[in-house]
Amino acid sequence: MSLLLPTNLQQYPSSSSFPSSTPILSPPPSTAFSVIVPRRRCLRLVTSCVSTVQSSVATNGSSPAPAPAAVVVERDQIRLGLPSKGRMAADAIDLLKDCQLFVKQVNPRQYVAQIPQLPNTEVWFQRPKDIVRKLLSGDLDLGIVGLDTLSEYGQENEDLIIVHEALNFGDCHLSIAIPNYGIFENINSLKELAQMPQWSEERPLRLATGFTYLGPKFMKENGIKHVVFSTADGALEAAPAMGIADAILDLVSSGITLKENNLKEIEGGVVLESQAALVASRRALNERKGALNTVHEILERLEAHLKADGQFTVVANMRGNSAQEVAERVLSQPSLSGLQGPTISPVYCTQNGKVSVDYYAIVICVPKKALYDSVKQLRAAGGSGVLVSPLTYIFDEDTPRWGQLLRNLGI
Ligand SMILES: Nc1ncnc2c1ncn2[C@@H]1O[C@H](COP(=O)(O)OP(=O)(O)OP(=O)(O)O)[C@@H](O)[C@H]1O
Numbered sequence: 375m376s377l378l379l380p381t382n383l384q385q386y387p388s389s390s391s392f393p394s395s396t397p398i399l400s401p402p403p404s405t406a407f408s409v410i411v412p413r414r415r416c417l418r419l420v421t422s423c424v425s426t427v428q429s430s431v432a433t434n435g436s437s438p439a440p441a442p443a444a445v446v447v448e449r450d451q452i453r454l455g456l457p458s459k460g461r462m463a464a465d466a467i468d469l470l471k472d473c474q475l476f477v478k479q480v481n482p483r484q485y486v487a488q489i490p491q492l493p494n495t496e497v498w499f500q501r502p503k504d505i506v507r508k509l510l511s512g513d514l515d516l517g518i519v520g521l522d523t524l525s526e527y528g529q530e531n532e533d534l535i536i537v538h539e540a541l542n543f544g545d546c547h548l549s550i551a552i553p554n555y556g557i558f559e560n561i562n563s564l565k566e567l568a569q570m571p572q573w574s575e576e577r578p579l580r581l582a583t584g585f586t587y588l589g590p591k592f593m594k595e596n597g598i599k600h601v602v603f604s605t606a607d608g609a610l611e612a613a614p615a616m617g618i619a620d621a622i623l624d625l626v627s628s629g630i631t632l633k634e635n636n637l638k639e640i641e642g643g644v645v646l647e648s649q650a651a652l653v654a655s656r657r658a659l660n661e662r663k664g665a666l667n668t669v670h671e672i673l674e675r676l677e678a679h680l681k682a683d684g685q686f687t688v689v690a691n692m693r694g695n696s697a698q699e700v701a702e703r704v705l706s707q708p709s710l711s712g713l714q715g716p717t718i719s720p721v722y723c724t725q726n727g728k729v730s731v732d733y734y735a736i737v738i739c740v741p742k743k744a745l746y747d748s749v750k751q752l753r754a755a756g757g758s759g760v761l762v763s764p765l766t767y768i769f770d771e772d773t774p775r776w777g778q779l780l781r782n783l784g785i
């Protein structure tokens with residue numbers, strides 16, 4: 375029994391929608407479809423897909439081959455793709471560790487690993503762009519990648535669902551940069567760049583980028599016609615000084631590489647803000663047994679950890695006549711309401727053999743960046759002996775992103 379499902383419903387810009395001088399460097403997305411097959415039939419199906427790709431390369435000459443059809447193999451394990459190397463690799467494993475999900479990798483050259491806490495899940499280490507490709511082809515079910523990689527290689531494919539868009543690492547933005555000297559000295563915005571008299575059909579703006587899908591798309595959306603793109607695998611910041619390009623479109627985080635190469639960002643030139651995200655294949659969540667439960671568990675752990683990560687627990691003692699009176703004093707200060715309000719409990723002391731309550735202990739959660747303000751306000755309200763400790767998890771009743779995911783899946 376096999377099931378055919380259309381997965382690529384998106385309309386993509388065709389190369390004809392760009393100026394004739396603009397080479398479109400990214401492969402136009404192909405129409406993918408998925409098939410559920412028993413494992414024993416899988417090899418035959420994959421072989422037939424491969425031969426389709428080869429014949430298409432042969433007939434189309436240099437144009438990119440369509441992606442092979444997605445094969446949803448009946449397998450018991452849910453597959454999570456993690457970056458195999460580069461700046462996201464260690465952070466992804468560390469984040470999972472902070473969520474008490476311990477990735478057991480026997481050695482760094484082994485590309486499969488287990489998470490004992492999720493016995494039905496396998497980890498596969500892949501390059502970030504391949505994680506996106508494999509989510510689309512059905513070879514991975516979940517993955518952690520940067521939003522930039524997701525946008526560039528996922529190309530808005532509706533099968534890709536962002537489960538958590540802010541994993542708090544891999545922060546950067548994709549931005550246009552131009553030289554801060556010569557004809558660009560007084561150019562400070564995308565508009566000014568577009569209006570420079572230097573660019574024409576015969577002599578377009580030359581933009582070097584590794585983002586060969588997002589680059590042309592952004593320029594088109596901003597009405598910039600006279601532009602051509604070139605690409606390289608790295609060190610793009612050298613291109614203007616080498617005379618290869620007029621401007622670049624690349625990732626920026628600290629901005630040091632731009633500065634060291636006499637380049638500057640321009641107003642309106644940010645294509646996207648990026649950080650690491652948890653992504654899933656819609657098909658996998660809908661069809662693969664256990665996938666939705668696994669994603670729920672990972673999401674709960676992530677949300678509990680990430681929410682707690684920005685907060686401290688603050689405990690202080692306060693003299694007072696009653697819990698109500700202390701609560702009123704505390705709540706009169708703007709930064710002391712905690713997550714749902716302060717927890718206030720009596721502190722019992724013995725005086726002359728009698729048990730009495732002169733102090734109340736107050737416990738609140740405080741955003742890290744508001745810590746010092748909160749301590750000052752606590753003191754102003756009569757607090758003493760202020761103890762501050764990190765918070766590890768905040769488990770809410772349910773995670774808001776879980777509700778969003780279910781709505782997105784139509785469940
Ligand atoms: N300053 C930065 N430069 C590039 N990527 C960054 C930066 N800061 C965070 N990132 C994130 O890290 C990801 C890239 O990691 P890395 O450069 O290690 O791998 P890669 O570029 O995909 O690999 P490769 O270029 O070797 O194929 C980006 O997609 C982005 O999400």
Ligand SMILES: O=P(O)(O)OC[C@H]1O[C@H](OP(=O)(O)OP(=O)(O)O)[C@H](O)[C@@H]1O
Pocket residue numbers: 607608609610611624625626627628629630631632
């Ligand atoms: O704003 P910054 O903190 O300086 O980071 C930005 C630089 O980092 C990345 O390059 P990477 O280190 O991956 O080298 P590469 O360009 O050779 O791939 C990116 O492509 C920029 O060149």
Ligand SMILES: [Mg+2]
Pocket residue numbers: 608
């Ligand atoms: Mg890189």
